[in-house]
Amino acid sequence: MKHVVVVDDDPNIRAMLSDYLVQHAMRVTAVPDSRSLARVHATESIDAIVVDLNLRYEDGLEIVRTFSTNSDIPMLIITGDRLSEADKVVGLELGASDYIGKPFGLRELLARLRAAMRVKPEDRSRKDRKIFKFGEWSFNVRLRRLTHIATGDVKLTAGEFNLLMALVSSPKQVLSREQLMGATRLHNEEIFDRSIDVLILRLRRKLEKNASDPKLILTERGIGYVFDADVDIEERR
Numbered sequence: 229m230k231h232v233v234v235v236d237d238d239p240n241i242r243a244m245l246s247d248y249l250v251q252h253a254m255r256v257t258a259v260p261d262s263r264s265l266a267r268v269h270a271t272e273s274i275d276a277i278v279v280d281l282n283l284r285y286e287d288g289l290e291i292v293r294t295f296s297t298n299s300d301i302p303m304l305i306i307t308g309d310r311l312s313e314a315d316k317v318v319g320l321e322l323g324a325s326d327y328i329g330k331p332f333g334l335r336e337l338l339a340r341l342r343a344a345m346r347v348k349p350e351d352r353s354r355k356d357r358k359i360f361k362f363g364e365w366s367f368n369v370r371l372r373r374l375t376h377i378a379t380g381d382v383k384l385t386a387g388e389f390n391l392l393m394a395l396v397s398s399p400k401q402v403l404s405r406e407q408l409m410g411a412t413r414l415h416n417e418e419i420f421d422r423s424i425d426v427l428i429l430r431l432r433r434k435l436e437k438n439a440s441d442p443k444l445i446l447t448e449r450g451i452g453y454v455f456d457a458d459v460d461i462e463e464r465r
Contacts, residue, residue, distance in 0.1 A: 235280060245258070302345055388434070399455045405424050408453065
């Protein structure tokens with residue numbers, strides 16, 4: 229049974245979401261703030277987090293920033309007023325899996341939540357023992373570890389992991405934004421049409437010496453992106 233944590237300072241919203249998700253075979257812990265979330269995270273396994281941006285005493289974006297940096301848990305943002313494209317891009321760039329505006333249908337929330345949890349890096353890593361090597365980098369799929377020869381390990385979010393998998397699996401091939409959307413399983417591309425661009429930017433910042441002048445992940449204008457590097461693949465038993 230999937231364990232979902234709902235972070236919202238409105239007790240009515242917490243109760244509504246909890247009741248609905250429990251009816252659909254999920255275990256739900258509802259908390260009002262980041263401190264309560266941290267306590268749950270310290271003692272229990274969490275499969276997804278739903279967080280409201282407009283908490284009474286803190287900004288939900290800080291929760292997204294903190295947890296996307298330190299864990300791979302999919303995070304869904306819900307908000308009633310911060311609905312501009314800029315707000316959505318910031319939320320996605322900080323590591324959220326999806327961004328949902330209020331009012332929303334509970335069936336839609338459930339669908340997006342299931343989509344975010346559908347593929348986890350750990351599940352793929354059990355099946356894939358490949359190590360991709362390119363330039364000064366080593367990407368161990370089973371361990372979900374991206375390592376630079378000089379600076380060591382670099383943390384990847386779930387979306388960044390899936391995107392890098394797609395790129396290194398097809399080096400020097402132009403991949404369309406639609407192909408990358410499918411590979412990363414980002415939800416609702418019609419609304420979040422810049423999701424791939426945001427993920428590319430985040431990955432460039434981790435891989436490139438200068439993200440504004442990339443050498444590895446190049447843009448093919450009007451088409452998509454290409455991973456411009458020779459990639460060696462090592463398979464371990």
